[in-house]
Amino acid sequence: MELSDALPLGELAAAFASLPVFPLFDTAYFIVSVLYLKYEPGAVEMSRKSPFASWLCAMLHCFGSYILAALLLGEAPLGYFSNNSSVILATAVWYLIFFCPMNLFYKCVSFLPVKLVFVAMKEVVRVRKIAAGVHHAHHLYHHGWFVMMATGWVKGSGVALMSNFEQLLRGVWKPETNEILHMSFPTKASLYGTVLFTLQQTHWLPISEANLIFFFTMFMIVCKVFMTATHSHASPFAPLENLVCPVLFGSVSSGHPGHHHDHHGASHEVSHPPPPPPPPAKSKEELNEGTRKRKAKKAE
Amino acid sequence: MDLWQVPLLFSRLPMFPFFDLAHYVASVVALKEQRGAVEVSVRSPFACWFSAMLYCFGGSLLSSLMLAEPPVSFLAKSANILLASSVWYLVFYCPQDIFCRCFSFLPLRLLVAGMKEVTRTWKIASGVAHADSHFKDAWLVMVAVGWARGAGGGLISNFEQLVRGVWKPETNELLKMSYPVKITLIGAVLFTLQHSQYLPIARHNLVFLYTIFLVIFKVKMMLTRCATSPLAPLEAALGHVLFGLRKAPSKVKGESATSSNRSSICDRPSEQHHDGVKKRQAKKTE
Helix, strand or coil, X not given: CHHHHHCHHHHHHHHHHCCCCCCHHXXXXXXXXXXXXXXXXXXXXXXHHCHHHHHHHHHHHHHHHHHHHHHHHCCCCCHHHHCHHHHHHHHHHHHHHHHCHHHHHHHHHCCHHHHHHHHHHHHHXXXXXXXXXXXXXXXXXXXXXXXXXXXXXXXXXXXXXXXXXXXXXXXXXXXXXXXXXXXXXXXXXXXXXXXXHHHHHCCCCCCCHXXXXXXXXXXXXXXXXXXXXXXXXXXXXXXXXXXXXXXXXXCCCCCCCCCCCCCCCCCCHHXXXXXXXXXXXXXXXXXXXHHHHHHHHHHC | CCCCHHHHHHHCCCCCCHHHHHHXXXXXXXXXXXXXXXXXXXXXXXHHHHHHHHHHHHHHHHHHHHCCCCHHHHHHCHHHHHHHHHHHHHHHHCHHHHHHHHHCCHHHHHHXXXXXXXXXXXXXXXXXXXXXXXXXCCHHHHHHHHHHHHHHHHHCXXXXXXXXXXXXXXXXXXXXXXXXXXXXXXXXXXXHHHHCCCCCCCHHHHHHHHHHHHHHHHHHHHHHCCCCCCCHHHHHHHHHHHHCCCCCCCCCCCCCCCCHHHHHHHHCCCHHHHHHHXXXXXXXXX
Protein backbone atom coordinates (compact mmCIF):
# COMPACT_ATOMS: atom_id res chain seq x y z
CA MET A 1 0.00 0.00 0.00
CA GLU A 2 1.60 3.27 -1.05
CA LEU A 3 -0.07 5.42 1.56
CA SER A 4 0.84 3.42 4.61
CA ASP A 5 4.36 2.83 3.25
CA ALA A 6 4.84 6.57 2.96
CA LEU A 7 3.98 6.98 6.61
CA PRO A 8 6.42 5.71 9.22
CA LEU A 9 3.55 3.48 10.29
CA GLY A 10 4.56 0.98 7.61
CA GLU A 11 8.00 0.59 9.10
CA LEU A 12 6.61 0.43 12.60
CA ALA A 13 4.17 -2.28 11.56
CA ALA A 14 6.89 -4.22 9.79
CA ALA A 15 9.17 -4.01 12.82
CA PHE A 16 6.30 -5.01 15.07
CA ALA A 17 5.43 -8.00 12.96
CA SER A 18 9.00 -9.24 13.04
CA LEU A 19 9.49 -8.92 16.80
CA PRO A 20 10.76 -12.22 18.17
CA VAL A 21 8.05 -13.84 20.24
CA PHE A 22 10.36 -16.07 22.28
CA PRO A 23 11.14 -15.67 25.13
CA LEU A 24 9.47 -12.55 26.52
CA PHE A 25 6.09 -12.61 24.84
CA ASP A 26 5.89 -16.40 25.11
CA THR A 27 6.58 -16.13 28.82
CA ALA A 28 3.75 -13.65 29.19
CA TYR A 29 1.48 -15.98 27.23
CA PHE A 30 2.37 -18.88 29.50
CA ILE A 31 1.91 -16.80 32.64
CA VAL A 32 -1.57 -15.60 31.68
CA SER A 33 -2.62 -19.08 30.49
CA VAL A 34 -1.51 -20.82 33.67
CA LEU A 35 -3.08 -18.03 35.71
CA TYR A 36 -6.41 -18.76 34.05
CA LEU A 37 -5.88 -22.44 34.78
CA LYS A 38 -5.36 -21.59 38.44
CA TYR A 39 -8.67 -19.70 38.48
CA GLU A 40 -10.57 -22.81 37.36
CA PRO A 41 -12.49 -24.42 40.22
CA GLY A 42 -10.61 -27.39 41.58
CA ALA A 43 -7.32 -26.62 39.88
CA VAL A 44 -5.41 -25.87 43.07
CA GLU A 45 -6.62 -29.05 44.78
CA MET A 46 -5.71 -30.99 41.68
CA SER A 47 -2.20 -29.57 41.78
CA ARG A 48 -1.86 -30.76 45.36
CA LYS A 49 -3.34 -34.19 44.74
CA SER A 50 -1.91 -34.91 41.33
CA PRO A 51 0.86 -32.59 40.19
CA PHE A 52 1.34 -34.52 36.99
CA ALA A 53 -2.23 -33.96 35.84
CA SER A 54 -1.89 -30.31 36.81
CA TRP A 55 1.28 -30.01 34.73
CA LEU A 56 -0.42 -31.69 31.79
CA CYS A 57 -3.35 -29.27 32.02
CA ALA A 58 -0.90 -26.38 32.08
CA MET A 59 0.79 -27.75 28.94
CA LEU A 60 -2.61 -27.97 27.25
CA HIS A 61 -3.32 -24.36 28.21
CA CYS A 62 0.04 -23.15 26.94
CA PHE A 63 0.33 -25.23 23.77
CA GLY A 64 -3.28 -26.13 23.00
CA SER A 65 -3.25 -24.02 19.86
CA TYR A 66 -0.37 -25.96 18.36
CA ILE A 67 -1.91 -29.32 19.27
CA LEU A 68 -5.24 -28.44 17.69
CA ALA A 69 -3.69 -27.00 14.55
CA ALA A 70 -1.56 -30.11 14.11
CA LEU A 71 -4.60 -32.34 14.58
CA LEU A 72 -6.52 -30.42 11.95
CA LEU A 73 -3.71 -30.56 9.41
CA GLY A 74 -2.73 -34.17 10.01
CA GLU A 75 0.61 -33.39 11.61
CA ALA A 76 1.93 -34.86 14.83
CA PRO A 77 0.05 -33.33 17.76
CA LEU A 78 3.21 -33.52 19.83
CA GLY A 79 5.23 -31.76 17.13
CA TYR A 80 5.57 -28.45 18.93
CA PHE A 81 6.81 -30.21 22.06
CA SER A 82 10.07 -30.85 20.27
CA ASN A 83 10.98 -27.27 21.20
CA ASN A 84 12.56 -28.17 24.50
CA SER A 85 13.17 -24.57 25.57
CA SER A 86 9.50 -23.61 25.27
CA VAL A 87 8.41 -26.68 27.21
CA ILE A 88 10.92 -26.02 29.96
CA LEU A 89 9.85 -22.38 30.16
CA ALA A 90 6.18 -23.33 30.40
CA THR A 91 6.99 -25.94 33.04
CA ALA A 92 8.91 -23.37 35.06
CA VAL A 93 5.99 -20.92 34.85
CA TRP A 94 3.59 -23.66 35.96
CA TYR A 95 5.76 -24.61 38.90
CA LEU A 96 6.21 -21.04 40.05
CA ILE A 97 2.53 -20.19 39.84
CA PHE A 98 1.34 -23.29 41.66
CA PHE A 99 4.15 -24.12 44.03
CA CYS A 100 6.13 -20.98 44.80
CA PRO A 101 6.64 -20.63 48.54
CA MET A 102 4.13 -18.24 50.07
CA ASN A 103 2.63 -17.92 46.59
CA LEU A 104 4.97 -15.03 45.85
CA PHE A 105 5.04 -15.43 42.10
CA TYR A 106 1.25 -15.65 41.85
CA LYS A 107 0.83 -12.53 43.93
CA CYS A 108 3.34 -10.64 41.80
CA VAL A 109 1.78 -11.57 38.49
CA SER A 110 -1.80 -11.03 39.56
CA PHE A 111 -1.05 -7.48 40.71
CA LEU A 112 -3.30 -5.63 38.31
CA PRO A 113 -0.87 -3.31 36.47
CA VAL A 114 1.55 -6.19 35.97
CA LYS A 115 -1.26 -8.47 34.87
CA LEU A 116 -2.44 -5.93 32.31
CA VAL A 117 1.03 -5.81 30.77
CA PHE A 118 1.08 -9.59 30.50
CA VAL A 119 -2.43 -9.66 29.04
CA ALA A 120 -1.36 -7.18 26.37
CA MET A 121 1.70 -9.28 25.54
CA LYS A 122 -0.46 -12.38 25.31
CA GLU A 123 -2.62 -10.71 22.70
CA VAL A 124 0.48 -9.97 20.64
CA VAL A 125 1.27 -13.68 20.63
CA ARG A 126 -2.32 -14.63 19.87
CA VAL A 127 -2.52 -12.46 16.76
CA ARG A 128 0.85 -13.69 15.55
CA LYS A 129 -0.35 -17.26 15.98
CA ILE A 130 -3.46 -16.57 13.94
CA ALA A 131 -1.37 -15.07 11.17
CA ALA A 132 1.09 -17.97 11.30
CA GLY A 133 -1.73 -20.50 11.24
CA VAL A 134 -3.35 -18.93 8.19
CA HIS A 135 0.03 -18.73 6.49
CA HIS A 136 0.85 -22.35 7.23
CA ALA A 137 -2.50 -23.59 5.98
CA HIS A 138 -2.07 -21.48 2.87
CA HIS A 139 1.16 -23.35 2.12
CA LEU A 140 -0.63 -26.67 2.32
CA TYR A 141 -3.90 -25.68 0.68
CA HIS A 142 -3.50 -22.74 -1.66
CA HIS A 143 -7.20 -22.28 -2.27
CA GLY A 144 -8.55 -23.77 0.91
CA TRP A 145 -10.15 -20.72 2.40
CA PHE A 146 -12.05 -22.61 5.05
CA VAL A 147 -8.95 -24.60 5.92
CA MET A 148 -7.08 -21.36 6.46
CA MET A 149 -9.89 -19.95 8.55
CA ALA A 150 -10.16 -23.09 10.66
CA THR A 151 -6.42 -23.26 11.26
CA GLY A 152 -6.18 -19.61 12.18
CA TRP A 153 -9.14 -19.94 14.48
CA VAL A 154 -7.77 -22.86 16.45
CA LYS A 155 -4.39 -21.18 16.69
CA GLY A 156 -5.98 -18.09 18.11
CA SER A 157 -8.39 -19.72 20.53
CA GLY A 158 -6.02 -22.37 21.80
CA VAL A 159 -7.22 -24.48 24.66
CA ALA A 160 -10.66 -22.84 24.74
CA LEU A 161 -11.88 -24.88 21.81
CA MET A 162 -10.89 -28.13 23.50
CA SER A 163 -12.12 -27.02 26.89
CA ASN A 164 -14.39 -30.06 27.20
CA PHE A 165 -11.44 -32.42 26.91
CA GLU A 166 -9.18 -30.28 29.07
CA GLN A 167 -11.87 -30.43 31.74
CA LEU A 168 -12.12 -34.19 31.24
CA LEU A 169 -8.45 -34.41 32.13
CA ARG A 170 -9.32 -32.66 35.38
CA GLY A 171 -12.15 -35.11 35.99
CA VAL A 172 -14.94 -32.70 35.01
CA TRP A 173 -17.31 -33.64 32.23
CA LYS A 174 -19.82 -31.03 31.11
CA PRO A 175 -21.11 -32.11 27.74
CA GLU A 176 -24.08 -29.73 27.89
CA THR A 177 -21.94 -26.80 26.93
CA ASN A 178 -18.91 -26.15 24.82
CA GLU A 179 -16.95 -23.22 23.53
CA ILE A 180 -18.73 -23.21 20.18
CA LEU A 181 -22.17 -23.09 21.74
CA HIS A 182 -21.22 -20.32 24.15
CA MET A 183 -18.30 -18.46 22.70
CA SER A 184 -16.12 -16.40 24.95
CA PHE A 185 -14.63 -13.15 23.74
CA PRO A 186 -11.16 -14.45 22.77
CA THR A 187 -12.65 -17.28 20.72
CA LYS A 188 -15.03 -14.97 18.93
CA ALA A 189 -12.32 -12.40 18.31
CA SER A 190 -10.03 -15.12 16.96
CA LEU A 191 -12.79 -16.18 14.60
CA TYR A 192 -13.22 -12.68 13.22
CA GLY A 193 -9.46 -12.25 13.10
CA THR A 194 -8.92 -15.41 11.15
CA VAL A 195 -11.51 -14.34 8.59
CA LEU A 196 -9.65 -11.05 8.16
CA PHE A 197 -6.30 -12.75 7.85
CA THR A 198 -7.64 -15.25 5.34
CA LEU A 199 -9.09 -12.45 3.24
CA GLN A 200 -5.74 -10.69 3.41
CA GLN A 201 -3.82 -13.83 2.48
CA THR A 202 -6.01 -14.41 -0.57
CA HIS A 203 -5.63 -10.77 -1.59
CA TRP A 204 -9.27 -9.85 -1.13
CA LEU A 205 -8.35 -7.41 1.61
CA PRO A 206 -5.97 -4.76 0.24
CA ILE A 207 -3.72 -4.43 3.26
CA SER A 208 -0.30 -5.84 3.95
CA GLU A 209 0.09 -8.61 6.48
CA ALA A 210 2.29 -6.53 8.78
CA ASN A 211 -0.28 -3.72 8.91
CA LEU A 212 -3.12 -6.12 9.58
CA ILE A 213 -1.15 -7.75 12.38
CA PHE A 214 -0.43 -4.32 13.86
CA PHE A 215 -3.97 -3.00 13.75
CA PHE A 216 -5.62 -6.19 14.87
CA THR A 217 -3.16 -6.53 17.74
CA MET A 218 -3.88 -2.98 18.86
CA PHE A 219 -7.59 -3.68 18.74
CA MET A 220 -7.20 -6.89 20.77
CA ILE A 221 -4.91 -5.22 23.31
CA VAL A 222 -7.30 -2.36 23.89
CA CYS A 223 -10.32 -4.64 24.25
CA LYS A 224 -8.65 -7.22 26.47
CA VAL A 225 -6.90 -4.72 28.73
CA PHE A 226 -10.12 -2.79 29.16
CA MET A 227 -12.09 -5.96 29.92
CA THR A 228 -9.50 -7.23 32.37
CA ALA A 229 -9.15 -3.90 34.14
CA THR A 230 -12.87 -3.35 34.54
CA HIS A 231 -13.73 -7.05 35.06
CA SER A 232 -16.47 -6.58 32.50
CA HIS A 233 -17.99 -9.35 30.41
CA ALA A 234 -19.59 -7.14 27.79
CA SER A 235 -18.30 -8.16 24.42
CA PRO A 236 -17.26 -5.26 22.17
CA PHE A 237 -18.91 -7.07 19.31
CA ALA A 238 -22.31 -6.99 20.97
CA PRO A 239 -23.65 -3.77 19.38
CA LEU A 240 -22.68 -4.88 15.89
CA GLU A 241 -24.03 -8.37 16.42
CA ASN A 242 -27.28 -6.99 17.79
CA LEU A 243 -27.74 -5.16 14.52
CA VAL A 244 -26.64 -7.80 12.07
CA CYS A 245 -27.78 -11.08 13.53
CA PRO A 246 -31.51 -10.44 13.80
CA VAL A 247 -31.45 -9.47 10.16
CA LEU A 248 -29.45 -12.47 8.96
CA PHE A 249 -30.60 -15.18 11.32
CA GLY A 250 -33.93 -13.95 12.65
CA SER A 251 -34.51 -12.97 16.23
CA VAL A 252 -35.59 -15.13 19.14
CA SER A 253 -39.06 -14.13 20.31
CA SER A 254 -39.57 -15.61 23.73
CA GLY A 255 -43.37 -16.03 23.56
CA HIS A 256 -43.45 -17.87 20.26
CA PRO A 257 -44.05 -21.62 20.60
CA GLY A 258 -42.96 -22.86 17.24
CA HIS A 259 -39.58 -21.10 17.03
CA HIS A 260 -36.19 -22.76 17.21
CA HIS A 261 -34.24 -21.45 20.12
CA ASP A 262 -30.80 -22.34 18.96
CA HIS A 263 -29.57 -20.12 16.22
CA HIS A 264 -26.42 -21.23 14.62
CA GLY A 265 -23.96 -18.39 14.63
CA ALA A 266 -21.74 -16.90 17.15
CA SER A 267 -24.19 -14.59 18.79
CA HIS A 268 -26.19 -17.01 20.84
CA GLU A 269 -26.24 -14.92 23.96
CA VAL A 270 -26.83 -11.66 22.14
CA SER A 271 -30.15 -12.65 20.60
CA HIS A 272 -31.83 -12.88 23.99
CA PRO A 273 -34.25 -10.03 24.71
CA PRO A 274 -32.77 -7.39 27.03
CA PRO A 275 -31.65 -7.34 29.76
CA PRO A 276 -29.35 -10.22 28.87
CA PRO A 277 -28.54 -12.39 31.84
CA PRO A 278 -25.00 -13.74 31.71
CA PRO A 279 -25.13 -17.02 29.78
CA PRO A 280 -24.93 -20.11 31.98
CA ALA A 281 -21.51 -21.45 31.13
CA LYS A 282 -19.59 -18.39 30.24
CA SER A 283 -16.40 -20.40 30.83
CA LYS A 284 -13.16 -18.84 31.78
CA GLU A 285 -13.92 -15.14 31.95
CA GLU A 286 -16.78 -15.44 34.37
CA LEU A 287 -15.26 -18.26 36.38
CA ASN A 288 -12.08 -16.26 36.62
CA GLU A 289 -13.56 -13.23 38.20
CA GLY A 290 -15.95 -15.06 40.44
CA THR A 291 -13.42 -17.46 41.83
CA ARG A 292 -10.40 -15.24 41.65
CA LYS A 293 -10.91 -13.61 45.02
CA ARG A 294 -11.84 -16.94 46.53
CA LYS A 295 -8.75 -18.54 45.09
CA ALA A 296 -6.54 -15.67 46.18
CA LYS A 297 -7.72 -16.13 49.73
CA LYS A 298 -7.44 -19.90 49.47
CA ALA A 299 -3.97 -19.82 48.00
CA GLU A 300 -2.60 -17.70 50.78
CA MET B 1 29.29 -67.39 26.57
CA ASP B 2 30.42 -64.72 28.98
CA LEU B 3 28.10 -63.37 31.61
CA TRP B 4 28.41 -59.85 30.27
CA GLN B 5 26.90 -61.00 26.99
CA VAL B 6 23.63 -61.95 28.68
CA PRO B 7 22.14 -58.41 28.58
CA LEU B 8 23.08 -58.07 24.93
CA LEU B 9 21.46 -61.34 23.98
CA PHE B 10 18.47 -60.54 26.15
CA SER B 11 17.89 -57.24 24.40
CA ARG B 12 17.85 -59.01 21.07
CA LEU B 13 15.19 -61.56 22.02
CA PRO B 14 12.30 -61.53 19.57
CA MET B 15 8.99 -60.65 21.18
CA PHE B 16 6.84 -62.68 18.81
CA PRO B 17 5.39 -65.17 19.52
CA PHE B 18 5.98 -66.15 23.13
CA PHE B 19 6.37 -62.85 24.92
CA ASP B 20 3.63 -61.29 22.85
CA LEU B 21 1.42 -64.25 23.67
CA ALA B 22 2.06 -63.72 27.37
CA HIS B 23 1.22 -60.02 26.99
CA TYR B 24 -2.06 -60.82 25.26
CA VAL B 25 -3.02 -63.46 27.83
CA ALA B 26 -2.28 -61.16 30.76
CA SER B 27 -4.14 -58.25 29.16
CA VAL B 28 -7.25 -60.17 28.18
CA VAL B 29 -7.48 -61.87 31.57
CA ALA B 30 -7.22 -58.42 33.17
CA LEU B 31 -10.06 -57.30 30.92
CA LYS B 32 -12.14 -60.26 31.97
CA GLU B 33 -11.69 -59.30 35.59
CA GLN B 34 -13.12 -55.83 35.01
CA ARG B 35 -16.61 -55.39 36.35
CA GLY B 36 -19.18 -56.04 33.65
CA ALA B 37 -16.82 -57.41 31.04
CA VAL B 38 -18.32 -60.87 30.98
CA GLU B 39 -21.81 -59.44 30.44
CA VAL B 40 -20.46 -57.43 27.52
CA SER B 41 -18.96 -60.59 26.06
CA VAL B 42 -22.39 -62.19 26.13
CA ARG B 43 -24.28 -59.16 24.85
CA SER B 44 -21.90 -58.05 22.14
CA PRO B 45 -18.89 -60.19 21.29
CA PHE B 46 -17.67 -57.55 18.88
CA ALA B 47 -17.51 -54.88 21.56
CA CYS B 48 -15.72 -57.34 23.78
CA TRP B 49 -13.25 -58.14 21.01
CA PHE B 50 -12.61 -54.48 20.33
CA SER B 51 -12.07 -53.85 24.02
CA ALA B 52 -9.60 -56.72 24.11
CA MET B 53 -7.74 -55.30 21.11
CA LEU B 54 -7.55 -51.93 22.84
CA TYR B 55 -6.09 -53.63 25.89
CA CYS B 56 -3.54 -55.53 23.81
CA PHE B 57 -2.61 -52.86 21.27
CA GLY B 58 -3.63 -49.66 23.00
CA GLY B 59 -0.01 -48.62 23.22
CA SER B 60 0.58 -48.72 19.47
CA LEU B 61 -2.68 -46.93 18.84
CA LEU B 62 -1.94 -44.09 21.21
CA SER B 63 1.62 -43.59 20.03
CA SER B 64 0.57 -43.55 16.38
CA LEU B 65 -2.04 -40.90 17.22
CA MET B 66 0.63 -38.85 18.93
CA LEU B 67 2.95 -38.99 15.94
CA ALA B 68 0.26 -38.53 13.29
CA GLU B 69 0.72 -41.99 11.85
CA PRO B 70 -2.30 -44.00 10.75
CA PRO B 71 -4.06 -45.23 13.87
CA VAL B 72 -5.08 -48.45 12.16
CA SER B 73 -1.48 -49.44 11.52
CA PHE B 74 -1.60 -51.85 14.44
CA LEU B 75 -4.20 -53.87 12.49
CA ALA B 76 -1.66 -54.38 9.71
CA LYS B 77 0.23 -56.95 11.74
CA SER B 78 -2.18 -59.73 10.96
CA ALA B 79 -0.32 -62.48 12.78
CA ASN B 80 -0.39 -60.51 16.02
CA ILE B 81 -4.07 -59.68 15.60
CA LEU B 82 -4.92 -63.31 14.96
CA LEU B 83 -2.94 -64.42 17.99
CA ALA B 84 -4.61 -61.82 20.21
CA SER B 85 -8.04 -62.71 18.85
CA SER B 86 -7.43 -66.40 19.55
CA VAL B 87 -6.42 -65.57 23.10
CA TRP B 88 -9.53 -63.43 23.47
CA TYR B 89 -11.73 -66.24 22.24
CA LEU B 90 -10.17 -68.80 24.52
CA VAL B 91 -10.35 -66.57 27.58
CA PHE B 92 -13.97 -65.56 27.15
CA TYR B 93 -15.59 -68.46 25.37
CA CYS B 94 -13.63 -71.59 26.21
CA PRO B 95 -15.99 -74.40 27.27
CA GLN B 96 -16.03 -74.93 31.04
CA ASP B 97 -13.69 -71.92 31.26
CA ILE B 98 -10.76 -74.33 30.98
CA PHE B 99 -8.31 -71.68 29.84
CA CYS B 100 -8.89 -69.38 32.80
CA ARG B 101 -8.81 -72.24 35.20
CA CYS B 102 -5.46 -73.37 33.86
CA PHE B 103 -4.26 -69.83 34.05
CA SER B 104 -5.18 -69.51 37.71
CA PHE B 105 -2.28 -71.80 38.54
CA LEU B 106 0.05 -69.40 40.34
CA PRO B 107 3.44 -70.31 38.84
CA LEU B 108 1.95 -69.94 35.39
CA ARG B 109 0.53 -66.53 36.29
CA LEU B 110 3.89 -65.43 37.60
CA LEU B 111 5.64 -66.59 34.44
CA VAL B 112 3.16 -64.79 32.22
CA ALA B 113 3.37 -61.61 34.31
CA GLY B 114 7.16 -61.69 34.09
CA MET B 115 7.07 -62.15 30.32
CA LYS B 116 4.61 -59.28 30.00
CA GLU B 117 7.06 -56.99 31.79
CA VAL B 118 9.71 -57.97 29.23
CA THR B 119 7.42 -56.81 26.44
CA ARG B 120 6.76 -53.58 28.34
CA THR B 121 10.45 -52.73 28.44
CA TRP B 122 10.88 -53.61 24.82
CA LYS B 123 7.97 -51.36 23.85
CA ILE B 124 9.26 -48.40 25.84
CA ALA B 125 12.69 -48.72 24.23
CA SER B 126 11.28 -49.02 20.72
CA GLY B 127 8.90 -46.13 21.33
CA VAL B 128 11.72 -43.84 22.42
CA ALA B 129 13.80 -44.80 19.37
CA HIS B 130 10.83 -44.33 17.04
CA ALA B 131 10.08 -40.87 18.41
CA ASP B 132 13.70 -39.91 17.95
CA SER B 133 13.47 -40.86 14.29
CA HIS B 134 10.63 -38.35 13.88
CA PHE B 135 11.87 -35.48 16.03
CA LYS B 136 15.52 -35.11 16.74
CA ASP B 137 16.44 -34.34 20.32
CA ALA B 138 12.86 -33.84 21.49
CA TRP B 139 12.88 -35.11 25.05
CA LEU B 140 9.24 -34.66 25.86
CA VAL B 141 8.15 -36.36 22.65
CA MET B 142 10.44 -39.34 23.37
CA VAL B 143 9.12 -39.67 26.92
CA ALA B 144 5.51 -39.34 25.75
CA VAL B 145 5.80 -41.89 22.95
CA GLY B 146 7.79 -44.35 25.07
CA TRP B 147 5.24 -43.98 27.83
CA ALA B 148 2.30 -44.39 25.47
CA ARG B 149 3.78 -47.50 23.88
CA GLY B 150 4.56 -49.10 27.21
CA ALA B 151 1.42 -48.26 29.13
CA GLY B 152 -1.05 -47.54 26.32
CA GLY B 153 -3.76 -49.90 27.40
CA GLY B 154 -3.90 -48.24 30.79
CA LEU B 155 -3.69 -44.68 29.55
CA ILE B 156 -6.71 -44.99 27.25
CA SER B 157 -8.75 -46.72 29.93
CA ASN B 158 -11.49 -44.07 29.93
CA PHE B 159 -12.13 -44.60 26.24
CA GLU B 160 -11.76 -48.36 26.42
CA GLN B 161 -14.39 -48.40 29.15
CA LEU B 162 -16.60 -46.30 26.93
CA VAL B 163 -16.54 -49.12 24.36
CA ARG B 164 -18.01 -51.34 27.07
CA GLY B 165 -20.59 -48.73 27.95
CA VAL B 166 -18.93 -47.46 31.10
CA TRP B 167 -18.26 -43.73 31.40
CA LYS B 168 -16.40 -42.52 34.44
CA PRO B 169 -15.21 -39.02 33.68
CA GLU B 170 -14.44 -38.15 37.29
CA THR B 171 -11.20 -40.04 37.23
CA ASN B 172 -8.59 -41.03 34.71
CA GLU B 173 -5.16 -42.57 34.61
CA LEU B 174 -3.48 -39.19 34.60
CA LEU B 175 -5.26 -37.92 37.69
CA LYS B 176 -4.74 -41.10 39.63
CA MET B 177 -1.92 -43.14 38.18
CA SER B 178 -1.90 -46.84 38.75
CA TYR B 179 1.38 -48.60 39.45
CA PRO B 180 2.04 -49.96 35.90
CA VAL B 181 1.44 -46.56 34.32
CA LYS B 182 3.69 -44.84 36.83
CA ILE B 183 6.50 -47.32 36.47
CA THR B 184 6.26 -47.08 32.68
CA LEU B 185 6.60 -43.30 32.90
CA ILE B 186 9.74 -43.67 34.96
CA GLY B 187 11.06 -46.20 32.46
CA ALA B 188 10.32 -43.85 29.56
CA VAL B 189 12.26 -41.08 31.30
CA LEU B 190 15.21 -43.40 31.92
CA PHE B 191 15.30 -44.62 28.35
CA THR B 192 15.06 -41.06 27.02
CA LEU B 193 17.97 -40.00 29.21
CA GLN B 194 19.97 -42.99 27.99
CA HIS B 195 19.08 -42.23 24.36
CA SER B 196 20.14 -38.61 24.70
CA GLN B 197 23.35 -39.82 26.31
CA TYR B 198 22.72 -38.16 29.65
CA LEU B 199 22.68 -41.56 31.35
CA PRO B 200 26.03 -43.27 30.83
CA ILE B 201 24.80 -46.82 30.36
CA ALA B 202 24.52 -48.98 27.29
CA ARG B 203 21.03 -49.56 25.94
CA HIS B 204 21.10 -53.33 26.32
CA ASN B 205 22.25 -53.03 29.93
CA LEU B 206 19.44 -50.62 30.74
CA VAL B 207 16.92 -52.93 29.08
CA PHE B 208 18.19 -55.84 31.12
CA LEU B 209 18.34 -54.02 34.46
CA TYR B 210 14.99 -52.32 34.05
CA THR B 211 13.31 -55.58 33.07
CA ILE B 212 14.80 -57.37 36.07
CA PHE B 213 13.55 -54.58 38.32
CA LEU B 214 10.04 -54.74 36.83
CA VAL B 215 9.83 -58.52 37.00
CA ILE B 216 11.08 -58.76 40.56
CA PHE B 217 8.67 -56.20 41.90
CA LYS B 218 5.75 -57.50 39.89
CA VAL B 219 6.31 -61.04 41.13
CA LYS B 220 6.80 -59.79 44.69
CA MET B 221 3.58 -57.80 44.56
CA MET B 222 1.69 -60.78 43.20
CA LEU B 223 3.12 -63.19 45.74
CA THR B 224 2.69 -61.00 48.78
CA ARG B 225 -0.64 -59.58 47.49
CA CYS B 226 0.64 -56.23 48.69
CA ALA B 227 -0.52 -53.33 46.60
CA THR B 228 1.93 -50.69 47.74
CA SER B 229 4.41 -49.77 45.09
CA PRO B 230 8.13 -50.02 45.84
CA LEU B 231 8.44 -46.38 44.90
CA ALA B 232 5.96 -45.14 47.46
CA PRO B 233 8.45 -43.85 50.07
CA LEU B 234 10.56 -42.05 47.47
CA GLU B 235 7.45 -40.59 45.90
CA ALA B 236 6.10 -39.40 49.21
CA ALA B 237 9.38 -37.70 50.07
CA LEU B 238 9.80 -36.02 46.68
CA GLY B 239 6.16 -35.06 46.52
CA HIS B 240 6.35 -33.44 49.92
CA VAL B 241 9.44 -31.43 49.06
CA LEU B 242 8.53 -30.37 45.53
CA PHE B 243 4.76 -30.17 45.55
CA GLY B 244 3.71 -29.98 49.17
CA LEU B 245 1.90 -33.32 49.02
CA ARG B 246 0.99 -34.17 52.57
CA LYS B 247 1.48 -37.68 53.93
CA ALA B 248 -1.93 -38.80 55.18
CA PRO B 249 -2.17 -41.74 57.61
CA SER B 250 -3.46 -44.79 55.76
CA LYS B 251 -6.65 -45.11 57.75
CA VAL B 252 -9.28 -45.07 55.04
CA LYS B 253 -8.78 -45.77 51.38
CA GLY B 254 -10.73 -42.78 50.17
CA GLU B 255 -9.44 -39.79 48.30
CA SER B 256 -6.43 -38.49 50.19
CA ALA B 257 -3.84 -35.92 49.40
CA THR B 258 -1.12 -38.52 49.57
CA SER B 259 0.83 -40.30 46.88
CA SER B 260 -1.87 -41.57 44.67
CA ASN B 261 -0.63 -45.05 43.93
CA ARG B 262 -1.81 -46.51 47.19
CA SER B 263 -5.38 -45.35 46.89
CA SER B 264 -5.58 -46.04 43.18
CA ILE B 265 -4.60 -49.64 43.57
CA CYS B 266 -6.93 -50.18 46.49
CA ASP B 267 -9.87 -48.48 44.81
CA ARG B 268 -9.87 -49.69 41.25
CA PRO B 269 -9.42 -53.21 39.93
CA SER B 270 -6.07 -52.82 38.28
CA GLU B 271 -4.10 -55.69 36.94
CA GLN B 272 -2.48 -56.44 40.27
CA HIS B 273 -5.85 -56.95 41.83
CA HIS B 274 -6.36 -60.33 40.19
CA ASP B 275 -6.82 -62.58 43.09
CA GLY B 276 -9.70 -61.08 45.02
CA VAL B 277 -11.78 -60.27 42.00
CA LYS B 278 -10.81 -63.33 40.06
CA LYS B 279 -12.53 -65.82 42.31
CA ARG B 280 -15.70 -63.76 42.24
CA GLN B 281 -15.62 -63.59 38.46
CA ALA B 282 -14.78 -67.26 38.13
CA LYS B 283 -17.82 -68.14 40.21
CA LYS B 284 -19.94 -65.77 38.17
CA THR B 285 -19.07 -67.37 34.87
CA GLU B 286 -19.85 -70.91 35.94
